[in-house]
Amino acid sequence: ETGVTQSPTHLIKTRGQQVTLRCSSQSGHNTVSWYQQALGQGPQFIFQYYREEENGRGNFPPRFSGLQFPNYSSELNVNALELDDSALYLCASSLGEGGEQYFGPGTRLTVT
C-alpha cells in the first residue's frame, strides 16, 4: 500500500505567475482534500474533490482551482500568484468525503 505523495517538494515562483501542484492519493482512496499551511499556522482547508467533482470549498478565491483525475490523483492550480500564497500546501486522501484523512509530505511554495 503506497501512501500519499506530492510533487514537487519545493517550488519558487514569481508574483503573477501560475503554479500547478500534484498529489497522488493513497491506494484505494477516492477523495482528495487540499490545505494551505502558512508559517506558524494550522492547515486551512482549500477544497475537496470526490469522484472528480469539487465537493466543498474553504474561503479561498477562484484563482485557486483544482482537478481530480479518474485514477483519483489531483492537481491544485493557483493563478496570479501573490506573496501571501507562500506556504506549505498539503494534500490529504481519504475513502469517502468523511473518511479519515492521510496527509502527504507537502509542497513548499515560495513566491518572490
Next chain:
Amino acid sequence: AQSVAQPEDQVNVAEGNPLTVKCTYSVSGNPYLFWYVQYPNRGLQFLLKYITGDNLVKGSYGFEAEFNKSQTSFHLKKPSALVSDSALYFCAVRDNTGGSYIPTFGRGTSLIVHP
C-alpha cells in the same frame, strides 16, 4: 461556524513526566475531533479521533485524549513523555451535522520534551 483554540503555543515537559496539550472547540452541532502530529518538513500524521462513545480515546504512540462536552475540550495526554514526542501538535474539529466535511484546525502547539 466552527473553531478550535489551542491556548498554548509551546509546552515544555521533562522526559518521563506526563504531558497535556490543550484544545477547546466550538461547533453548532455534534463534533468530530482529531489530533494530528507534524514533524519538521513532514505532513500531518493522524494520532486519534473522537466521533461518539467513550469519552476517553486511545490513539497511536501511547497518546490519548479526553472529550469533555460540558467544557468543550479535547485535551491530548500521554502518561510518560519521550524526547521523540517533540513535534508540532494540531487539534481539529468538524461539525458532523448537515453533511459538512470541512475541518478547522487549531494553530498548533509545539511540544518540547527535555532529556
